[in-house]
Amino acid sequence: MSQHGSQILATRGFTPIQILRYYYPNDINIVQSTNFGSRNPGAYPGTALREGSRGEDVRRMQLYLNRIAGNWWIRPFIQNPNGIFGGDTRELVMAFQRQFNLNPDGVIGPVTWYEITRIYVAARRMAELDSEGQRYSIGNTPPTEVLRLNSRGNAVVELQFLLNFIGQFYNDITFVIEDSVFRESTRDAVIAFQRRFNLTADGVVGPLTWNRLYEVYRRIRATTPQPHPPGGTPNIPAFAGTPLQIGTRSSDVSTMQTRLNAVARCNPSIETLVVDGVFGQRTQQAVREFQRIFGLPQNGIIDQNTWYRIVDESNLLQGVPCPAPPQPPPPPPPVWPPFPGVILREGMTGPSIRQVQERLNALGANPRLAEDGVFGPRTAAAVRAFQQQRGLNVDGIVGPITWNALFGTVAPPPPPQPVWPPFPGVILREGMTGPSIRQVQERLNVLGTNPRLAEDGIFGPRTAAAVRVFQQQRGLNADGIVDTITWNALFTNISRTLATLDTADTVQAMILSDPKPHVELQEPEFEVFVPSKPHRQSKNRDLIFFLILMLLLNEKNQGFY
Numbered sequence: 001m002s003q004h005g006s007q008i009l010a011t012r013g014f015t016p017i018q019i020l021r022y023y024y025p026n027d028i029n030i031v032q033s034t035n036f037g038s039r040n041p042g043a044y045p046g047t048a049l050r051e052g053s054r055g056e057d058v059r060r061m062q063l064y065l066n067r068i069a070g071n072w073w074i075r076p077f078i079q080n081p082n083g084i085f086g087g088d089t090r091e092l093v094m095a096f097q098r099q100f101n102l103n104p105d106g107v108i109g110p111v112t113w114y115e116i117t118r119i120y121v122a123a124r125r126m127a128e129l130d131s132e133g134q135r136y137s138i139g140n141t142p143p144t145e146v147l148r149l150n151s152r153g154n155a156v157v158e159l160q161f162l163l164n165f166i167g168q169f170y171n172d173i174t175f176v177i178e179d180s181v182f183r184e185s186t187r188d189a190v191i192a193f194q195r196r197f198n199l200t201a202d203g204v205v206g207p208l209t210w211n212r213l214y215e216v217y218r219r220i221r222a223t224t225p226q227p228h229p230p231g232g233t234p235n236i237p238a239f240a241g242t243p244l245q246i247g248t249r250s251s252d253v254s255t256m257q258t259r260l261n262a263v264a265r266c267n268p269s270i271e272t273l274v275v276d277g278v279f280g281q282r283t284q285q286a287v288r289e290f291q292r293i294f295g296l297p298q299n300g301i302i303d304q305n306t307w308y309r310i311v312d313e314s315n316l317l318q319g320v321p322c323p324a325p326p327q328p329p330p331p332p333p334p335v336w337p338p339f340p341g342v343i344l345r346e347g348m349t350g351p352s353i354r355q356v357q358e359r360l361n362a363l364g365a366n367p368r369l370a371e372d373g374v375f376g377p378r379t380a381a382a383v384r385a386f387q388q389q390r391g392l393n394v395d396g397i398v399g400p401i402t403w404n405a406l407f408g409t410v411a412p413p414p415p416p417q418p419v420w421p422p423f424p425g426v427i428l429r430e431g432m433t434g435p436s437i438r439q440v441q442e443r444l445n446v447l448g449t450n451p452r453l454a455e456d457g458i459f460g461p462r463t464a465a466a467v468r469v470f471q472q473q474r475g476l477n478a479d480g481i482v483d484t485i486t487w488n489a490l491f492t493n494i495s496r497t498l499a500t501l502d503t504a505d506t507v508q509a510m511i512l513s514d515p516k517p518h519v520e521l522q523e524p525e526f527e528v529f530v531p532s533k534p535h536r537q538s539k540n541r542d543l544i545f546f547l548i549l550m551l552l553l554n555e556k557n558q559g560f561y
């Protein structure tokens with residue numbers, strides 16, 4: 001939070017909610033919920049649909065209303081169920097509301113939504129296979145009549161029935177009104193069927209399409225269990241008509257108690273009730289707790305809104321495990337490099353500013369910044385441009401938020417590889433001598449220094465020049481001095497194998513490690529007296545290895561090896 005003084009309250013032990021209430025005691029209503037599941041596709045969207053509304057929820061209601069209108073002969077139909085709540089949708093909503101004794105305001109609020117859904121389920125059940133198959137005399141032989149846009153008659157009704165029946169199992173085949181007229185909506189459903197079953201998608205129902213319709217229809221009938229006959233919609237029971245409250249005794253109370261118990265399974269704060277059909281104090285308290293969790297007025301009365309919300313939530317949990325509460329988000333990955341601890345602003349200099357400049361250049365700063373570690377006007381302008389792109393406070397200052405936004409996606413460097421030989425502990429520079437300088441010269445020669453250096457252990461101008469070339473190639477500060485960074489860059493990939501071998505193996509490893517050996521190790525042309533005593537034999541063997549090693553080192557120093 002950016003509220004001035006909130007940090008002081010936090011240090012005093014205030015929680016985030018307590019801080020909010022401290023500053024805004026009357027302006028915040030915090031609603032807690034354990035309902036973390038996704039919305040049931042049939043659940044009320046939370047906002048009333050009215051003329052001008054758009055979206056998938058509108059389209060669902062349009063399709064449901066058209067299906068209901070076909071069964072209850074309600075007019076007018078919605079000619080183009082395209083998800084836009086227009087005048088024809090409003091007229092059909094009002095006709096539906098009048099038909100089913102609702103307030104005819106043309107608005108789909110929660111009560112109208114759930115009533116449309118409930119009646120739609122009933123309409124679907126009325127159009128099940130046996131009754132509809134007999135109604136339209138679906139026999140063994142498809143019709144021979146070719147149907148296309150503006151065709152009319154019984155064959156069109158049969159086509160529309162088949163499309164609606166198959167559409168129950170394939171969502172891309174949309175519902176059509178069974179009115180015996182081949183309209184554009186019927187053509188669209190035909191095209192969707194043809195595409196689904198690999199036919200020519202021309203919207204014309206000829207012999208091939210008729211045969212495939214019958215084939216799919218029979219296959220579904222043969223493989224799909226027949227549903228129960230019409231006579232109820234167990235998933236969405238109709239509202240009792242009168243609100244349920246303290247003192248009510250009825251089977252509707254039992255229904256609600258059963259549904260509340262289903263919701264209580266995943267909401268432990270709701271008390272599990274005895275299903276006795278009596279609306280007592282415990283039922284009232286369970287209703288109040290349900291209303292609190294799901295953001296309804298907490299009056300303890302089951303009106304239409306609470307009824308359908310209880311039904312909806314219990315349906316959502318039917319046969320599924322309780323949704324897990326949300327896990328806290330994982331901590332953000334550490335930012336590399338870490339924030340330097342000082343806010344960077346124009347006029348400052350230092351390595352942290354160079355890191356900012358390098359990062360801005362990597363992100364495409366235009367014009368490109370000089371990576372000089374100086375926070376000048378151009379760097380400030382680039383920071384402001386970055387802040388504006390990321391939706392940050394555009395002040396040209398690099399604080400923790402801007403720094404983390406800059407470097408939050410930068411992976412930390414891998415752990416350093418072991419270096420062998422280790423850094424000698426002293427910075428090597430021109431004019432110095434010693435074995436460490438010889439190691440540097442040998443390593444530079446192995447890496448292809450041109451001209452090749454004399455490996456004499458003297459840090460002269462040629463060695464300094466070779467070090468600068470190496471540093472420039474590796475993106476280091478090209479100062480010709482071998483400090484820890486340059487030493488590590490030189491020797492990081494050197495194996496420690498030689499350090500673990502004995503004397504004889506060391507001689508062999510020295511021969512094998514040189515990429516271009518110039519001499520071969522020859523057998524000595526003299527005989528060595530070897531006494532029979534074991535300890536004298538071991539000493540002579542070590543002496544032989546030592547002499548061979550010294551010979552090789554002498555030849556190497558003279559440039560022959």
